[in-house]
Amino acid sequence: MEPIVVTSALPYSNDRLHLGHLRSTYLPPDVFVRYLRRAGRDVIFICATDEHGTPIALRAEKEKVNPKDITDRYHPMIKDELTRMGCSFDFFSRTTAPIHYELTQEIFRKLLSNGFIYEQTLEQLRCPKCDKFLPDRYVEGLCPYCGYDGARGDSCDSCGRYLRPVDLKDPKCAICGTKPVPTPTKHWFFKLTAFQDRLKSWLESNERTPDNVKNYALGWVNEGLKDWCITRDMTWGVPVPVEGAEGKVIYVWFDAPIGYISSTKGYFQSRGDPDGWRRYWQGDGKIFHFIGKDIIYHHAIFWPALLMGTGEYSIPTAVVASEYLTLEGKKMSKSRGWYISIDGYLKGFEPDPMRYYLVSVAPLERDADFSVDEFIKRYNDELADVLGNFVHRTLTFLEKFFGSTVPEAKLSEQDQRMLAAVAAAQTEVASLIESLKFREGMVAIMGLAREGNKYLNDSAPWAAMKTDPPKAAATLYTSVQVVKALGSMLSPYMPFTAEKICQMLGIAQPVHSQPWSASSEPLPAGSRIGKPVPLFKKILPADVPKVKADLIPFKDIGARIKMDDFKKAKIAVGEVVKAEKIKGARDLLHLEVDLGEYGVKSCVAGVAKYYSPEELLKKRIAVLANIEPSVLFGVKSEVMILAAEGEDNVSVLVPDKAVQPGSGVR
DSSP states (O other): OOEEEEEEOOOBTTSOOBHHHIIIIIHHHHHHHHHHHHTTOEEEEEEEEBOOSHHHHHHHHHHTSOHHHHHHHHHHHHHHHHHHTTOOOSEEEETTSHHHHHHHHHHHHHHHHTTOEEEEEEEEEEETTTTEEOOGGGEEEEOTTTOOEEEESSBOTTTOOBOOGGGOEEEEETTTOOOOEEEEEEEEEEOGGGGHHHHHHHHHHOSSSOHHHHHHHHHHHHHOOOOEEOEESSSSSOBOOSTTOTTOEEOHHHHHHHHHHHHHHHHHHHTTOTTTTHHHHSSSOEEEEEEEGGGHHIIIIIHHHHHHHHTSSOOOSEEEEEOOEEETTBOOBTTTTBSOBHHHHHTTSOHHHHHHHHHHSSOTTSOEEEOHHHHHHHIIIIIIIIIIHHHHHHHHHHHHHHTTBOOOOOOOHHHHHHHHHHHHHHHHHHHHHHTTOHHHHHHHHHHHHHHHHHHHHHHOHHHHHHHOHHHHHHHHHHHHHHHHHHHHHTTTTOHHHHHHHHHHTTOOSOGGGSOGGGGGSOOOTTOBOOOOOOSOOOOOGGGHHHHHHHHSOOOOOOSOOOHHHHHTSOEEEEEEEEEEEOTTOSSOEEEEEEOGGGOEEEEEESOTTTOOHHHHTTOEEEEETTSOOEEETTEEEOOEEOEEEOSSOEEEOOOSSOOOTTOBOO
16 A cells, blocks of 8 residues: 655744635645545655744844744644644644754755755845844845835745845845845855756646646746755754854755655654654655645745755655635735634634635635635535534434434335435545545535435425335435435544534444445444434524624724823824935935924934825825934934825825814824
């Protein structure tokens, strides 16, 4: 039996996860693995938290803590949230584990000895004030491709291009704001260019990897690959195992995917089988990676090239990337509070309704949107009315008419057709999951539930009990087989619901340990069922406002102040009588604001990205007039203008009617 490794992209250990992560990276492989286990495959499900890189180091520096303190905070949270959502990892590790450091350095040395890593001196940005080199996100500035102000030294959030710190225009240190200086330093590069042809051939011939991944990756390959700098001037990470590389670590995108292998090693070590991992990574193992679309390049180009370069490890069988999940038609944003965290969702709901929604709303290769109204509609119409109603009615009728016992039955052609539909669905769902078509598999299961509902309605056992009891017995015998099949086939998708159905049917063996073939095996006549309970409680119209509030908790307004404190602020309307740029300050304008009886005040305002001096001249605006004066770039600032800050813009506050300079705002 061929060994199979299924992985989820390693969650970055510096924040909680949200539903977008769940939909793209953790739920699809869990569906896949749960099915494979029941199909009798030799499969392991591996993940870990990704704990290196500049974002964690930068955050730790700003919080004045050790980077390990950040990762120690979030690793257990992430693991707990995914576990509560039903993600059934065999092993969930960390890239700060000693076994990971050892393996990463071993692979680095192997690639070096194979001639695929070379040394080169290049100029990197160094902050003279912080007295250190500034890797990746330690640098911010203008994107050289789209002009976006706020690009970081590794990528631009606006156009999506990958960048180097030296690519940025008008760079500044993310810690202190100082302009860094290009300085020579030695680094090590991976010869990605050496694998151009092999990667192209692998991508074009790979039948398991979906088109959205292949087309994206081939676009980069056909454009021409470039070698990757795989070391960084910092101390947080895996040390570079080469003499003369003191104070340098291995780039996080070199070490993170190695976490798939090191976690597998950790799993088998924990089982007392230290060499067991080799069957999966150095033999005939099949490797399936599930990721989000933003890291296709790393998994479909860089990672397989790295594995090819070692000459020792199997390359991925498939890289499956999900497109984005939006929220009510808008991009999720943690900074604006526009997202639903996994933890937040679980405070008010069971896991399975969200697992159902995220799988069924759209295929992985298409963007999807989470709409609260649509979620409620699907919950009520599909889970409660179709699935839950069929299960509950069937078991309630069995309880009422046959004493909670599966009756003996002589089956009609109609009954046999219904049972044939069960067997067909079992085969179809298996084929669809094997083909990574998870949504289609869920649709097929719900199709069987709809067919069962129609069959039950058409057969009307409640009426047949009065006129033809054997027919009623046959109908309920058949219906309970459909219920059993639904519970069984739902187990990859809705594991908690599947277990509830199994328990109500009085089946002692947990559904997840039953073979997939058991889905169509009949529950014998004479079997006793348990007390029927509703699977899903409908969401009533009166409950909708609370559901919406629970699902999308808007950001808290923050600490409250007393009215007397607010009255201390002198807010007034002033007219801008002079406006000019401040030399050497990219974001600042120098304004002179006429406040009438209070005189003309100097103001340094950070609005140069949104207003030209000419746009503000003669404009009447609101200012905080009694703020403590300060000096910025050698210019005195005596008042602060008030502005509304949107997602991508800033708008100064202006009165909607003509008022005189100096007029108070209250």
